[in-house]
Structure formats: structure tokens, C-alpha cells
Amino acid sequence: MRIGPYRFDDPVFLAPMAGITDKPFRMLCRTLGAGHAISEMVGSRPELRDSAKSRSRIDHRGERGPVHVQIAGSDPDQMADAARYNVDLGADLIDINMGCPAKKVCSKLAGSSLLRDEALVAAILERVAHAVSVPVTLKTRTGWDADCRNIVSVGRIAESVGIAAITLHGRTRNDFYHGSAEHDSLRRLRDAVSLPLVANGDIRSAGEARAVLAQTGADAVMIGRAARSRPWLPGRIAAVLAGRDDPGEPEPIRKRDILRRLVAAQHAFYGEERGVRMARKHIGWQLEAFAPGAEERRIILKAAHAREQLALLDEFFERRIQLSQAA
Numbered sequence: 159m160r161i162g163p164y165r166f167d168d169p170v171f172l173a174p175m176a177g178i179t180d181k182p183f184r185m186l187c188r189t190l191g192a193g194h195a196i197s198e199m200v201g202s203r204p205e206l207r208d209s210a211k212s213r214s215r216i217d218h219r220g221e222r223g224p225v226h227v228q229i230a231g232s233d234p235d236q237m238a239d240a241a242r243y244n245v246d247l248g249a250d251l252i253d254i255n256m257g258c259p260a261k262k263v264c265s266k267l268a269g270s271s272l273l274r275d276e277a278l279v280a281a282i283l284e285r286v287a288h289a290v291s292v293p294v295t296l297k298t299r300t301g302w303d304a305d306c307r308n309i310v311s312v313g314r315i316a317e318s319v320g321i322a323a324i325t326l327h328g329r330t331r332n333d334f335y336h337g338s339a340e341h342d343s344l345r346r347l348r349d350a351v352s353l354p355l356v357a358n359g360d361i362r363s364a365g366e367a368r369a370v371l372a373q374t375g376a377d378a379v380m381i382g383r384a385a386r387s388r389p390w391l392p393g394r395i396a397a398v399l400a401g402r403d404d405p406g407e408p409e410p411i412r413k414r415d416i417l418r419r420l421v422a423a424q425h426a427f428y429g430e431e432r433g434v435r436m437a438r439k440h441i442g443w444q445l446e447a448f449a450p451g452a453e454e455r456r457i458i459l460k461a462a463h464a465r466e467q468l469a470l471l472d473e474f475f476e477r478r479i480q481l482s483q484a485a
């Protein structure tokens with residue numbers, strides 16, 4: 159698959175997820191074989207650029223390219239400005255968020271609420287695509303609600319103003335994350351536009367990825383929530399789709415090493431206090447597979463210092479590894 163000058167040999171992308179797919183997590187997933195990763199959304203309002211959150215989101219030093227930065231907002235000029243700003247900071251690709259269902263984002267008429275106003279969609283896409291010399295992609299949902307599934311119309315607008323690729327999450331905004339993602343809309347979009355398309359929503363295995371690609375004619379798949387607890391999953395799916403050996407689920411020792419590496423990277427990236435806090439949710443998700451007891455979990459999640467957090471993780475895994483070896 160290609161987007162502009164960039165070729166993606168493994169068409170399995172890590173989804174942008176605010177608060178989850180930060181630089182340490184993206185770098186980990188890429189190392190484990192994900193074909194590409196898009197940054198968490200950054201707001202387009204210039205007054206927010208200096209917050210600690212924005213500063214960490216725009217830091218791409220050392221990240222394997224192409225660096226793909228997602229921007230969110232509703233003012234076409236502000237979005238164009240945000241695109242230029244992020245390209246100046248090193249973005250190789252810009253992604254426009256028209257998929258976020260969060261009330262905080264939609265109440266400011268951004269994210270997926272933009273889908274209700276096609277004239278505004280056109281203005282944003284056109285202004286951003288013309289503001290920068292790098293490829294601009296769009297990530298969106300199928301529409302606002304069941305009565306307004308206008309993805310084909312939005313796709314045609316995107317193609318006509320020079321958008322380079324579309325990622326489609328097969329739900330409307332009003333679906334939030336309820337029910338199952340549908341992929342028929344992607345098939346309709348595939349038949350209507352010739353842009354590279356990325357299928358997203360509820361893809362959790364190589365079998366599902368293969369079925370969605372076959373059903374929709376999409377060029378790539380994007381994995382979100384399923385990678386939260388299994389950062390190796392996009393790489394595993396990529397290996398199977400490419401006909402390489404399925405690396406399978408990592409052994410507990412390898413899982414420990416992967417989680418340790420992420421946690422240490424978060425300590426280094428955010429500094430001790432924030433790093434320990436950011437690492438907690440990843441620890442929670444990745445330990446779920448080991449069914450930790452409530453007290454065991456509480457003790458690990460309570461760790462307040464970097465060394466303590468890592469030491470508790472080591473102890474946890476030591477117990478699990480001994481159990482699995484004894485079994």
C-alpha cells in the first residue's frame with residue numbers, strides 16, 4: 159500500500175488512541191511489527207500548544223518514520239495552521255480527525271460531529287490539503303447517525319480536494335462503540351473512490367483482518383483497542399497476512415520483557431511521576447491476561463516510583479513464570 163511517496167509493506171496500522179498510543183507505545187508496536195502508527199490527536203488551537211500534554215504529543219524525536227500526526231479541530235484556517243505547524247516539527251503525513259465521538263470534542267464541532275456539515279468538511283479538507291506539501295489523510299466514521307450515513311459523499315469530497323487516503327471506522331458517531339463495526343460502508347466507499355482505504359473497527363485477529371480486506375477491497379487494516387493489551391498483535395497480524403510464520407502469543411517471559419520495556423520507556427519519556435502514572439493503565443491491561451488477584455493488582459498499580467513499579471512487575475512475572483513452568 160502507498161500513501162503519497164510512502165510505501166507500507168505491512169498493511170496493518172496501529173490506530174491513534176488518545177492517552178494510549180503515545181510515542182513509547184507506538185515505538186513498541188512498530189518494533190513488534192506494526193506496519194505503521196498514527197499519533198494521538200493534537201488539538202488545532204494554538205493556545206493549547208504549550209501544555210505538557212501537547213508537548214509530549216508533538217515530540218517525535220527518535221520515532222521511526224514516516225511520522226503521521228493527527229490533528230483535530232473545526233476551524234479550517236486553524237486546522238491548516240496546525241498542519242503547517244506539525245509539518246515544521248517533523249510530520250511526514252498529516253491525518254485529519256473526523257472520527258472522534260467524544261462529547262468534549264463534538265461539542266466544539268470537531269471530530270465526528272463535522273460529518274453533519276459537508277460544506278465545512280470540504281473547507282477543512284481542502285484548506286489543510288493545500289496548506290502543506292506532505293500527504294494529508296482523513297480518519298472518519300460512516301456518518302453522524304443511522305439517518306446520516308454520508309461516508310460516500312464525504313469520500314468523494316476528500317478525493318476531489320486532494321486527500322491522500324481514508325481510514326474508515328465502521329460505526330456512526332451515535333454508535334459510539336456500541337454494537338459491532340460494519341464494513342459494508344467501506345465496500346460502498348471502495349466502489350465510489352479510488353483513494354487508498356484503511357479498514358478499522360473491531361479487528362482482533364489475522365482471520366478477521368483477512369476477511370475484512372476481502373469483503374471491502376480495503377488496502378490496509380487498522381487495529382485499535384485490541385492492541386491495548388497486546389502490543390504485539392498488529393505485528394502478529396502483519397506476519398500472517400504476509401505469509402510469514404505466525405509468531406503466536408508471546409511466552410510469559412517475553413510478555414514481561416515487552417511490558418518492562420514499555421514501562422521503562424514511559425518513565426524516560428514523561429519523567430518519573432507522570433511516567434509511573436501513564437504506565438499504570440498499560441500494566442493494568444497487559445496483566446489482565448494473567449488474571450491477577452485484586453490485592454496483587456492493587457499493589458502493583460499503587461507503586462509511586464519508577465524502580466518500585468518495575469520491581470513489582472518483576473516479582474509478579476516471576477510468580478507467573480514459575481507457575482507456568484511447574485504446570
Ligand SMILES: Cc1cc2nc3c(=O)[nH]c(=O)nc-3n(C[C@H](O)[C@H](O)[C@H](O)COP(=O)(O)O)c2cc1C
Nearest residue numbers: 173174175176198199255327359360361381382383
Ligand atoms: C481510548 C481511545 C482513544 C481514541 N483516540 C482517538 C484519537 O485520538 N483519534 C482518532 O482518530 N481515533 C481515536 N480513537 C478511535 C480509534 O482510533 C479507533 O477508530 C476505534 O477504537 C475503533 O477501532 P478498534 O475497534 O480497533 O478499537 C480512540 C479510541 C479509544 C478507545
